[in-house]
Amino acid sequence: MSVIRIIISFTKLRDDDLDTKSLVIINSLTGNTNFPNPQPSLAEIVASRNAYINALSANETGGKQQTLVKNEARKDLEAKLRLLGLYVQANCNNNEVIAQGSGFDIQKSRAPIGILERPSNFKVENGPASGTLIASSDKIDGAKSYVYQITTAPVSNTSIWQTEFASTKTHMFVGLTPGTQYAVKMAGIGVEPMLIYSDILMRFVS
Numbered sequence: 001m002s003v004i005r006i007i008i009s010f011t012k013l014r015d016d017d018l019d020t021k022s023l024v025i026i027n028s029l030t031g032n033t034n035f036p037n038p039q040p041s042l043a044e045i046v047a048s049r050n051a052y053i054n055a056l057s058a059n060e061t062g063g064k065q066q067t068l069v070k071n072e073a074r075k076d077l078e079a080k081l082r083l084l085g086l087y088v089q090a091n092c093n094n095n096e097v098i099a100q101g102s103g104f105d106i107q108k109s110r111a112p113i114g115i116l117e118r119p120s121n122f123k124v125e126n127g128p129a130s131g132t133l134i135a136s137s138d139k140i141d142g143a144k145s146y147v148y149q150i151t152t153a154p155v156s157n158t159s160i161w162q163t164e165f166a167s168t169k170t171h172m173f174v175g176l177t178p179g180t181q182y183a184v185k186m187a188g189i190g191v192e193p194m195l196i197y198s199d200i201l202m203r204f205v206s
Helices: 015-029 042-061 064-091 096-100
Strands: 123-126 133-136 145-152 162-166 170-173 181-189 201-204
Touching: 015 042, 015 064, 042 064, 123 201, 133 181, 145 170, 162 170, 170 181
Parallel strands: none
Antiparallel strands: 123 133, 133 170, 145 162, 145 181, 181 201
């Protein structure tokens, strides 16, 4: 079973959004029987928020000093909310409904990625120099790397495929014979061992 994680970082919130989020948390935890003894207390959170609101207001018409005061007030409110988030994390019983009822956001769980999709928008083009081909596709979700295979045409059951690996969705084959037609395919490599290759594309090397 996955573990619910409370988001306790607020650094990316704009000043007004931090005020709004802190109010949501205060209202959600007030009288919430699932979290009877918040740490820090809601009174401390309210006091910190009030100080932050006052600093925000003064900063609208103030100068550098007021900005410093506002920044310090924000740091204090963020620090107290982080501690409160840890309290919620420890007392939500790993229950998503209870956790969301705190007013805090929770991290979205990532769906496990199994067999990767077939490469899309796969194409093979002549490279910048004679004797080269460039194979590419759209990014494949979950791919840690890519495998590219090439052989001379026509393709048969006895064709010998040359295999090359790359960390990107674009790869250049070099040392090919100009005027020869080659067959190329690729696949994404993920956690699952099964590979789903692209369609085979043919290209004459210039």
